[in-house]
Amino acid sequence: MKRHLVTLAMIAATPASAQLVPSLPPRIGALPERLLNTVDGVVETAPKALETARLDRIAALLRSSGGRVVRDDRGDAARAGEVVLTDPNDAAIDALERDGFRTIERTEIEGLGVGYARLAIPAGIRLDHALARARLRSPIVTADVIHFRSGDLEAVSAAIATAGLVQSGPVVGMIDGGVSGGAVRQQGFATGAPRPSDHGSAIAWLIGRGAPGARVVAADVYGSDPAGGGAVAIARAIGWLARADVGIVSISLVGPPNPLLSRVIAAAQARGMTIVAAVGNDGPAAPPAYPASYPGVVAVTGVDARGRVLIEAGRASHLDYAAPGAGFAAPDAKGRMEVVRGTSFAAPLVAARLAAVGRGQVDGEAVAGRRYGRGLVCGRCVQRR
Template structure:
């Protein structure tokens, strides 16, 4: 049986593709890629530019992961599957006192134990015995916790990148008072339009970063960026802060539990990582209590393993399209695809309030979240309304393209 490419290798495979092989790049996109490539003889440079952008995103992710693991070997390790995980840490879902005691007796040190409030889910974090890697310690802890879900704590990475600085026309954002939307990412600066609360879920948080600022600006505007959810109230959960191992599954689970307690109906998660049992449970429980995750599928290409949290059944999975409605050639995949939205040929703000070009499925997710929030509180009716709004774009756009006119084009 042919093995799927490991997450860290998926980007490497994209980097290795020559422009001439673009026809083999994205089988699931079928006719879209075929129509694009049919005009190569007449307009080769746009295709080359698209592939260059895709390779740049993939190269940046590879570089970042490898650099983090090299610089912080005591905080980050690469597991057998090729995923970046918290070094020397394992997580047990819903442990009882017997499991905790058995683990401690075998040299596992309890780091933290927490119940995630009304979600009815608990977890314990353990340090592996001295000198043992995550891969070596994992089967030992599973044997000590029969019937429990035991895993590493994988890191999640942004599904997009910011490019050059571009001028934007000044436009005042709407005052908060509309829908409540949660953002799980990095921090944003004080004065971000619509910001009503910001919570820390990592060391050094809240700390503004460019990716989170861009997502926030696509929702609530400011600095010349058009708001897709004008007047929305933002609750921001910073899961990165200054922690090299930020963006881990535990931090995202805790952040989502917080947004659920705050009765925030929509949570944007433009981050990508592997499947994790704790986060899967929390995403499902949050939706049952009225908070739905809208997640990007990432930019590792369609040959990569399914991206999470987008692939959890209870989340809405979002991909990106360019200004002509064509799926991004570097877009990752999910076990199911719900919608597409603009993910290229647009501007967003960085953490310093400057308008910059952006590209990636990250930037499509807030547009879908904005349209969903506009139709709530009844989720079933809201999803039906989105289906009616969605512009059909082929299988590679799920149930269709939303908010196609929400982008702020580069000038």
């Protein structure tokens, strides 16, 4: 057991990319089956291993971003050089501008009525210090925190076609990276977006597995931006999907709580939108994942080919469903089938089933199990390896 503990700790501490080709912080998918059979006990014995991986993932992004991503006052990754106000008033803006902040943008999420402002911080001040200074003027100031994808792809075979993403079935939205091919309606909310990504392409394909013939509407919040995945970009993406009357949206991203996103999600839900989100892969000792933890969001965990909840699965303030998250392959941006692992790949299956048959029938389909929430959904939607 001690040898297994050291092995997991070493894997979990390996830095991983969080952007264009995301990878699972602890590369648990590469562990031998012999170790996976005993690793539940290992994780319970060493919960800090996955937390170390989460912190290393943030550090790796900071190093690779060229200064465009820094830590905020909570230690989370955030866009450098600016702060965000939710539903700001003139007095708050004026007070901050008198203190050296400069308004970059003041607008609202169209169709949802949620206002926000982005302000550049004074020159020469670190973001965490600027946030503390700004909150002396207004308590509604936050950073534009970065959200990470929660899954991994590993190439295993030659290229295949990924046709059939858009047909005549239910409409399902997704907020992620861009999708390859021209059959998906896409909109970009980051520099260089929409741009095909491995992660986004796999998510779109899985929506089609859960709801054959589904029409996918994709919002790319990453593009080529090192600071992609920010709260403002995700909020704008939700607004765009709401204006397009998309009723079900899958989000396989995780980050810290953010007041702008909280307000926007609540406003979208009030319009009838159902948001489905993955609980992430940072382990049960990590902070609750958002947006999965916002009230009313359908929180989804992943299971492996043997029906076990992924040992790296994170947690949310609540859990609604489980779905396959490992032990199968999905296409990357070039159409190559790749083995996937992570709660990322469970969320689109649940979103697709909700769009196809509704909550009542999904509850009827769900198979009861330990740590499954309401049950396991779409257990036969993918071909398990």
